[in-house]
Amino acid sequence: MSEKHYSFFGAVERSFDKAAKFTKWDSGLLNQIRQCNSVLQLKFPIKRDNGEIEVIEAYRVQHSHHKTPCKGGIRFAAEVNQDEVMALAALMTYKCTIVNVPFGGGKGGIKIDPKKYSVGELERITRRYTSELIKKNFIGPGTDVPAPDYGTGEREMSWILDTYVSMRPGEVDAAGCVTGKPITQGGVRGRREATGLGVFYGTREVCNIPDLMQKLGLPVGIEGKRVVVQGLGNVGYWAAHFFQKAGANVIALAEFEGAVYNEKGLDVEAVFQHRKKTGSILNFPGATSIKNSKEALELDCDILIPAALENVIDGENAPRIKAKIIGEGANGPLTPEADEVFAKKGTVVIPDMYLNAGGVT
Known part of the structure; x- marks a missing residue:
């Protein structure tokens, strides 16, 4: 389509x-x-x-x-x-x-x-x-x-x-x-961070299911998992904040102007303040800048959190997504065609209707 x-x-x-x-x-x-x-x-x-x-x-x-x-x-x-x-x-x-x-x-x-x-x-x-x-x-x-x-x-x-x-x-x-x-x-x-905190909690619960993690070839729990978050708004920022606080490795953060990546992990708050000061997420010290924001979705990671707008993952780019768990922080970030691709690949998709319901306050 x-x-x-x-x-x-x-x-x-x-x-x-x-x-x-x-x-x-x-x-x-x-x-x-x-x-x-x-x-x-x-x-x-x-x-x-x-x-x-x-x-x-x-x-x-x-x-x-x-x-x-x-x-x-x-x-x-x-x-x-x-x-x-x-x-x-x-x-x-x-x-x-x-x-x-x-x-x-x-x-x-x-x-x-x-x-x-x-x-x-x-x-x-x-x-x-x-x-x-x-x-x-x-x-x-x-x-x-x-x-x-x-x-x-x-x-x-x-x-x-x-x-x-x-x-x-x-x-x-x-x-x-x-x-x-x-x-x-x-x-x-608590309203400000509610949606992002809910995204973290929902993803954490999925990561605590032993049989599912074994099927995905991942250890149980959030700690140490490589996370990519798209969106540094109210949902994405707080989700990334709580992932990092729980011991996850936030390796990339993306916004509409681009993304920054460091396989060893990023300081979420430092990136947020850098963007607030400069007006752009790009050129953050110690990180690789990615000018095409959508390319960050295709990075090798364990958990991908699209927390920006709808339809960012479709039938065209879904086959290139490497994440084993996708948590829909935004409303409708995956098209039905993308859902079909992930179902065939065995990728776990945590739906938006459950994951971002913390914002209903």
């Missing part, structure tokens, strides 16, 4: 249908479960710092209302589209169900590259988006609760909270309209 015609939501539906064959539920009920209940597309104007008016495209999808509120992050990315947001909302439904969290799945996205906007412009975009969601009843403590995602964080969540409180004065549980807020504004301690 060519990338041009690839449907992320279609891939999620294919996975759903594959799993549904193992159940005895009525086909009509299964069809209802797989549908997105509500899809909101928005186009609204904002004023840029230079005075120009720009129309912003945005989405919010509520996949399932079987339990409310709906729950799911808001991402800022130039690649955002309706198909992607629908897929991510569906994954949130299944994720919440797997870990027995009583929420329906939701997801939001704003089609912008946040690096091309000032802080003031980002605030105006976020506040206008929030006000549109309020007017359409697509946000609220008992209705739909957003959270951070790719390109967003505590700052954006605080803008959402402030906008909601301003437009809904006197609402006693208004602070529950969004999670991932700063602790000073009612946020939960």
Whole structure:
């Protein structure tokens, strides 16, 4: 399947249908479960710092209302589209169900590259988006609760909270309209590292299964295992941090501009600070720089954690992946074609719906 015609939501539906064959539920009920209940597309104007008016495209999808509120992050990315947001909302439904969290799945996205906007412009975009969601009843403590995602964080969540409180004065549980807020504004301690810590815990449990490790030709436990992590955002950074803390050897870290590699291991915090200071992960002292980030996925390692965006491993590059264990830190980093390749190779894939469920807080 060519990338041009690839449907992320279609891939999620294919996975759903594959799993549904193992159940005895009525086909009509299964069809209802797989549908997105509500899809909101928005186009609204904002004023840029230079005075120009720009129309912003945005989405919010509520996949399932079987339990409310709906729950799911808001991402800022130039690649955002309706198909992607629908897929991510569906994954949130299944994720919440797997870990027995009583929420329906939701997801939001704003089609912008946040690096091309000032802080003031980002605030105006976020506040206008929030006000549109309020007017359409697509946000609220008992209705739909957003959270951070790719390109967003505590700052954006605080803008959402402030906008909601301003437009809904006197609402006693208004602070529950969004999670991932700063602790000073009612946020939960540990939320920042929750998803990455969950990725570590889930992978650790797999590595503690003696029969499976024997089959893979690996020793039991995390200690000493060679780990490659793609993504130094909230998920990837904390996952790498906890892997290193537990004695794993983090040999490579990758970001969109490239990757750094050292077979003897990298200091995760030092690499993170280097990127924060220089704006690039490349040219980290004592490490080999890899300009094509996707090449890092093909390094010889025991554990690969793709923790960036979806569809980074497909039928084309999957045969070259050498990792024996792949932990899906991101949502949907493997296409169905890649899944088939790894099933034939005997590679263990820890699915995103289980592994990154720590972010449902």
